[in-house]
Amino acid sequence: MDIRVQTAPFDLGAEANAFAARQSGMGAVVTFSGIVRDLGGDLQAMEIEHYPGMTEAALSGIAEQAATRWQIGDALILHRHGRLTPDEMIMMVATSARHRQDAFQAAEFLMDYLKSRAPFWKKEVTVAGAAWVAARDADEDALSRW
């Protein structure tokens, strides 16, 4: 398991290739990346705060849960914090498995859980001011399917 919380940008292609190269006997690698969206057309920045210590522990716990529920070979969670601008990558997950179903499902599970159970908070900064992003009920409801 590879858990990283950082301010620095990352190279999705390089990370995906390095992750795939570390696997042995795995027929499937799934990656997902999240990107800062500018839905209203006036977003200047997305500021991401986190809880150092708890964040890493929560992400490790989520990855360990995924490993007990699906036959995965490995998992990577990389999440940035600090000030990001539109179209920058916020985070990525990668999973590997012998078969694609396990890799896809484990990746979805990681995403659903880290959205609502890892201590990150997003704040949107526009010309009009800054506002904390409210948690969506749909994100909480998504956990019930697992």
Next chain:
Amino acid sequence: MDVLYFAWVRERIGHPKDRIDTPPATVMDLVNDLRAREDRYAAAFADISALRVAVDQELADFDAPLSGVREVAFFPPMTGG
């Protein structure tokens, strides 16, 4: 015991951390003690259904005991990903 605040809870209170020398029995007792401090605390803790709490860096309930606890954190529902 350290009491940490994140996101708008931190902004409303005005600082990221308080130190409590004698922890009360439960998280809810701590919330009530903090509410009684000043208006900005009362505002931050007005509606605890809008808050989440972690005890020693694990999500917990508001009735969780604080005996032996080193760190409590209050924050809004998380919005990662």
